[in-house]
Amino acid sequence: MFVAHFDVDAFYASVEIRDNPALRGKPLAVAGASRRAVVLTASYEARPFGVRSALPLYRALEQCPQLVVVPPRMAVYKEVSRDIFAIFAARGHPVEGLSLDEAFVACGDATFDEACELARAIRADVLAATQLTVSAGVANAKMVAKIASDSCKPDGLLCIAPGDEAAFLAPLSAGRLWGIGPKTQARLEAAGIATIGDLASLDDGSLRELFGSWSAHVKALARGIDMRAVEPDRETKSISSEETFEYDVRDEGRLVAVLREQARDLARALAREDLSAQTVGVKIKRADFTILGRQTHLAEPIRDARRIFRAALHCLRRAGLRGEPVRLLGLRVASFVPGEPKQSGLFDPQQDAPPAPLS
Numbered sequence: 561m562f563v564a565h566f567d568v569d570a571f572y573a574s575v576e577i578r579d580n581p582a583l584r585g586k587p588l589a590v591a592g593a594s595r596r597a598v599v600l601t602a603s604y605e606a607r608p609f610g611v612r613s614a615l616p617l618y619r620a621l622e623q624c625p626q627l628v629v630v631p632p633r634m635a636v637y638k639e640v641s642r643d644i645f646a647i648f649a650a651r652g653h654p655v656e657g658l659s660l661d662e663a664f665v666a667c668g669d670a671t672f673d674e675a676c677e678l679a680r681a682i683r684a685d686v687l688a689a690t691q692l693t694v695s696a697g698v699a700n701a702k703m704v705a706k707i708a709s710d711s712c713k714p715d716g717l718l719c720i721a722p723g724d725e726a727a728f729l730a731p732l733s734a735g736r737l738w739g740i741g742p743k744t745q746a747r748l749e750a751a752g753i754a755t756i757g758d759l760a761s762l763d764d765g766s767l768r769e770l771f772g773s774w775s776a777h778v779k780a781l782a783r784g785i786d787m788r789a790v791e792p793d794r795e796t797k798s799i800s801s802e803e804t805f806e807y808d809v810r811d812e813g814r815l816v817a818v819l820r821e822q823a824r825d826l827a828r829a830l831a832r833e834d835l836s837a838q839t840v841g842v843k844i845k846r847a848d849f850t851i852l853g854r855q856t857h858l859a860e861p862i863r864d865a866r867r868i869f870r871a872a873l874h875c876l877r878r879a880g881l882r883g884e885p886v887r888l889l890g891l892r893v894a895s896f897v898p899g900e901p902k903q904s905g906l907f908d909p910q911q912d913a914p915p916a917p918l919s
């Protein structure tokens with residue numbers, strides 16, 4: 561499953577330049593007026609002077625006397641942010657916001673090429689709607705997607721194909737890995753470890769010496785393996801219904817009957833909350849406790865039990881169980897929009913073939 565990471569380039573500064581073109585091409589900092597003010601965002605023209613976020617403003621002015629300083633307009637940035645997040649969510653994919661201008665978007669069952677195309681389309685939509693450039697990274701791991709988008713700024717798109725993660729990360733500074741702060745980085749440098757590739761090639765013993773119980777995690781991250789899923793924002797959390805069977809179930813008919821019941825439960829829950837859902841997913845725990853998930857993003861939000869069931873059945877069939885024993889079956893709905901849906905309930909042909917008709 562691919563993840564796209566989006567980050568608007570020099571967000572506050574870019575909004576100021578958009579709204580006042582006289583600022584274009586100048587070294588610009590958005591910062592408050594107090595003596596202790598720090599730079600909130602610097603334009604790309606200011607960055608060669610070492611002016612960047614969190615630098616005290618007096619220092620920024622020492623380093624770049626011609627720096628143009630404008631006060632922040634948070635209300636405007638929040639409004640622009642709402643427009644951008646509406647675009648991130650417009651295709652029904654789960655969105656995990658990290659800040660006003662930065663988010664992960666889960667690409668669902670998209671192939672690599674489809675995920676890259678999705679990122680390209682979202683970048684184009686943001687530019688058309690806001691005149692702002694957003695850089696994007698696509699990869700099969702959150703951390704890799706974020707490092708990719710950071711690496712192609714400004715106005716870039718960098719897609720890391722499956723299998724290329726380790727090679728992409730190898731030449732980068734070890735401090736780019738999540739969880740490696742300046743202190744750890746200094747300690748690594750003292751040990752002759754400068755790049756992520758240096759870390760990835762360490763043997764287990766050296767890794768344990770450096771990182772203790774955290775070493776397996778660091779080893780995986782250095783190879784671009786990061787299993788964290790996109791976690792949609794709280795207000796778009798999911799509702800689910802699960803059943804653990806007393807005896808493992810192999811019979812598909814029985815699983816289908818359980819899904820039908822769960823779809824009714826979820827439809828009632830959605831009605832209660834006055835929400836409609838655009839994502840439907842099934843969770844299957846096999847007899848050996850491994851978990852299998854399949855989900856589908858719908859072109860339009862749904863609420864009624866029959867449509868939820870049809871989407872769930874589609875997911876179950878795609879799981880390809882073929883009589884494997886199942887210990888637990890769960891159904892969840894997510895990607896909520898308020899209110900009742902319009903009545904057509906089509907599947908997005910880009911995402912999914914229509915489900916098989918009900919038996």
Ligand SMILES: [Mg+2]
Pocket residue numbers: 567568569570571661662
């Ligand atoms: Mg940004």
